[in-house]
Amino acid sequence: MISRSSGLSLYRQVADAIRQQIISGELAPGSLLPSEKYLAEEHDVGRDTIRDAMAHLRGEGLIESKRGYRSRVRAVVPRERIWLHPGEIVTARMPTPAEKKEHGMNEGVPVLVVGEQAYPADRFEFGREPE
Numbered sequence: 398m399i400s401r402s403s404g405l406s407l408y409r410q411v412a413d414a415i416r417q418q419i420i421s422g423e424l425a426p427g428s429l430l431p432s433e434k435y436l437a438e439e440h441d442v443g444r445d446t447i448r449d450a451m452a453h454l455r456g457e458g459l460i461e462s463k464r465g466y467r468s469r470v471r472a473v474v475p476r477e478r479i480w481l482h483p484g485e486i487v488t489a490r491m492p493t494p495a496e497k498k499e500h501g502m503n504e505g506v507p508v509l510v511v512g513e514q515a516y517p518a519d520r521f522e523f524g525r526e527p528e
Contacts, residue, residue, distance in 0.1 A: 399440050408449035411440050415450065419459055419470055426472040430460065458505030471503060479511065487511050 399410045415436075418424040431439070436447045451468055454460045462468040481487065489507040492500070496508060 399442060407440075407442050407446045408453060411436070411442060411446060411450035412453040414440070415454060416457070416459060424470050426470050428470050430468040430470065432467060455504045458503060461503050479509075481511065484513055485511055486513065 399407060399414075401407070403410065405413075415424070415430065424430065430436070430451075433444050433447045433451075436450075437444045440447075451460065451462060455462060455468075459471060460468045461471050479487075488510045490510065492502055492506070492508045496502065502508075
């Protein structure tokens with residue numbers, strides 16, 4: 398249920414509701430999401446709010462959209478285990494447009510980079526001293 402007094406933006410509340418339907422399986426991988434018009438009426442918000450919620454879910458990699466078509470729940474991609482050698486470091490970043498095109502990647506999918514060097518900001522470990 399959308400609350401206009403919750404302090405959380407309307408599009409985030411709509412995105413949260415749709416995300417919950419995806420996680421619960423009510424909206425299965427590959428299934429079409431309801432139309433913008435239907436979602437706007439169901440949540441009592443404007444279509445711009447629905448578009449913002451969809452953009453947010455695309456950014457999380459939960460749905461995919463093509464112009465002129467309804468959005469679809471993305472299929473679950475199986476996990477792949479990668480073994481690291483001692484000293485190797487894994488960093489995550491968003492792919493460049495060329496990488497997305499080359500590998501057929503969807504929005505919201507990060508690239509994992511394995512290497513022995515780290516960016517300056519990654520060279521620090523934070524923690525507490527033992528008591």
